[in-house]
Amino acid sequence: MNDANTAAVDCEAIRAILDQRKDQMQLALKVCAHCSLCAESCFLFQVHDGDPRYMPSHKFINSLGKLYRRKGRVSREELEEIKEIVWRRCVLCTRCYCPLGVDIPEMIALTRSICRSQNVFFQYEDLPQV
Amino acid sequence: MVKAERKPLAEIKEAIQNYTRILNVGCGGCVSVCLVGGQKEVQLLNTQMNVMLQNDGRAGRLEGFTVERQCNRLHLVDLDERVARFDCLISMACGAGVQLLAERYPDKPVFPAVNTAAIGIDQEIGVYEERCRACGDCVLGYTGGICPVTRCAKGLFNGPCGGTNRGKCEVSNEIPCAWQEIYERLNAQNRLDDIKKLRQPMEWQNTVRRLIVQEPYRQRYTGPKA
Numbered sequence: 001m002n003d004a005n006t007a008a009v010d011c012e013a014i015r016a017i018l019d020q021r022k023d024q025m026q027l028a029l030k031v032c033a034h035c036s037l038c039a040e041s042c043f044l045f046q047v048h049d050g051d052p053r054y055m056p057s058h059k060f061i062n063s064l065g066k067l068y069r070r071k072g073r074v075s076r077e078e079l080e081e082i083k084e085i086v087w088r089r090c091v092l093c094t095r096c097y098c099p100l101g102v103d104i105p106e107m108i109a110l111t112r113s114i115c116r117s118q119n120v121f122f123q124y125e126d127l128p129q130v
Numbered sequence: 131m132v133k134a135e136r137k138p139l140a141e142i143k144e145a146i147q148n149y150t151r152i153l154n155v156g157c158g159g160c161v162s163v164c165l166v167g168g169q170k171e172v173q174l175l176n177t178q179m180n181v182m183l184q185n186d187g188r189a190g191r192l193e194g195f196t197v198e199r200q201c202n203r204l205h206l207v208d209l210d211e212r213v214a215r216f217d218c219l220i221s222m223a224c225g226a227g228v229q230l231l232a233e234r235y236p237d238k239p240v241f242p243a244v245n246t247a248a249i250g251i252d253q254e255i256g257v258y259e260e261r262c263r264a265c266g267d268c269v270l271g272y273t274g275g276i277c278p279v280t281r282c283a284k285g286l287f288n289g290p291c292g293g294t295n296r297g298k299c300e301v302s303n304e305i306p307c308a309w310q311e312i313y314e315r316l317n318a319q320n321r322l323d324d325i326k327k328l329r330q331p332m333e334w335q336n337t338v339r340r341l342i343v344q345e346p347y348r349q350r351y352t353g354p355k356a
Contacts, residue, residue, distance in 0.1 A: 113198075122162075
């Protein structure tokens with residue numbers, strides 16, 4: 001758990017980051033046709049037996065898309081949920097492919113950056129030891 | 131993955147002594163995984179350094195920012211505007227990240243805060259063991275998956291030296307002799323013929339800078355094969 005996980009979320013700071021990339025985000029969310037072709041290019045989707053939560057489009061729509069729709073007004077708990085999506089379900093290998101040209105890795109990286117701005121980030125020592 | 135260790139505070143402090151506005155740049159890649167250069171470690175180092183600067187009565191302050199990968203230009207874009215406000219940068223990434231940072235911001239001094247140590251495996255939380263030195267000519271196929279470059283003190287390719295002693299290396303009784311292990315594994319697999327052939331000396335490719343282009347992409351970047 002992060003030290004500051006009980007601190008209030010600075011929604012205005014999130015909004016400011018979102019505003020800087022508004023055009024790019026709007027376009028990405030608008031052109032995604034939910035065709036699911038990106039799924040085939042994601043090795044995590046493959047190794048999780050086609051679990052739709054690992055589809056690259058699902059990941060960015062439910063992370064950055066959520067932040068965008070809510071104009072940055074999210075709780076710390078919701079940021080923690082987003083953290084799980086953009087760190088645990090994506091390794092940012094940048095191999096995912098969108099036939100319509102959506103730069104999904106960039107959207108995921110932006111989401112991580114927003115999380116980091118609120119001191120929400122994945123801590124590798126929290127991984128279960130085998 | 132790449133493993134690194136943090137430099138001593140005194141060394142980092144000495145590097146930044148002529149600067150007052152310092153940005154410490156973390157990396158969300160390998161150095162986060164080995165718990166040395168991610169966002170948490172950036173925060174920790176900044177706290178330590180800020181206290182140290184304060185105790186020394188020195189003006190100056192460290193701020194932190196962590197990018198997803200310092201070894202990928204795409205992830206450095208977010209730094210561009212930010213960097214202008216600082217006199218120098220500290221990088222908590224591996225050597226590749228430090229160099230890319232220095233290349234992108236040539237007017238800013240960049241100082242590493244970690245020593246890139248190895249390509250290794252995770253033994254425990256925070257415990258890593260070197261397994262690969264990126265020599266560029268992997269011999270694991272005939273050595274039973276035991277690397278003589280990293281695990282033999284002399285990096286021998288044709289059996290053990292005279293210093294092998296009851297399965298241990300002459301360097302230390304704690305260190306197993308890599309060639310003893312290679313022999314035992316290959317013997318168990320009935321593959322001893324693999325080490326009976328004389329191997330040519332290694333052409334140490336890691337002494338020159340290498341460019342890695344994966345085969346399916348070779349034509350895209352270098353044109354058709356002759």
